[in-house]
Amino acid sequence: MSTMKFCCECNNILYPKEQREQKTLFYACRNCQHEEVADNFCVYRNEIHHSAGERTQVLQDVAADPTLPRTKAVRCAQCNHGEAVFFQATARGEEGMTLFFVCCNPNCGYRWRD
Structure with missing residues (x-):
């Protein structure tokens, strides 16, 4: 399941990024230089529940x-x-x-x- 990720350094949102050469997905903070490797490849999930x-x-x-x-x-x-x-x-x-x-x-x- 995909959830929002937050920076462990400054608590801002981590955004998904890719490294095409290494074919890896990671999350990066736009405020500081913190990066972490993604634990799965799902970056967004939209679940709709209708009555x-x-x-x-x-x-x-x-x-x-x-x-x-x-x-x-x-x-x-x-x-x-x-x-x-x-x-x-x-x-x-x-x-x-x-x-x-x-x-x-x-x-x-x-x-x-x-």
């Missing part, structure tokens, strides 16, 4: 994501809007990939799968 309500909001927000593909070949069963974003993901409890759609109507956000 059920947050996941629902994330799915509704995908309609505004400009990087997702859009289609006008489907109609929303909830509001009859003619545009949706779509993406592929693994459905809970199923094997293989499933095609998910999210209505682009900002007042709707209905989601369904194919």
Whole structure:
């Protein structure tokens, strides 16, 4: 597990650095000259924990994501809007990939799968 490291000389944060020639990773203080060899190669770890309500909001927000593909070949069963974003993901409890759609109507956000 990666945690913040602090200088044993001046208590400032140690920053990861590399020595390309020796192919080693170490931590260095930007305040004093203290350096120490890294005990593992993980310098950053981002763990995200969502509640059920947050996941629902994330799915509704995908309609505004400009990087997702859009289609006008489907109609929303909830509001009859003619545009949706779509993406592929693994459905809970199923094997293989499933095609998910999210209505682009900002007042709707209905989601369904194919």
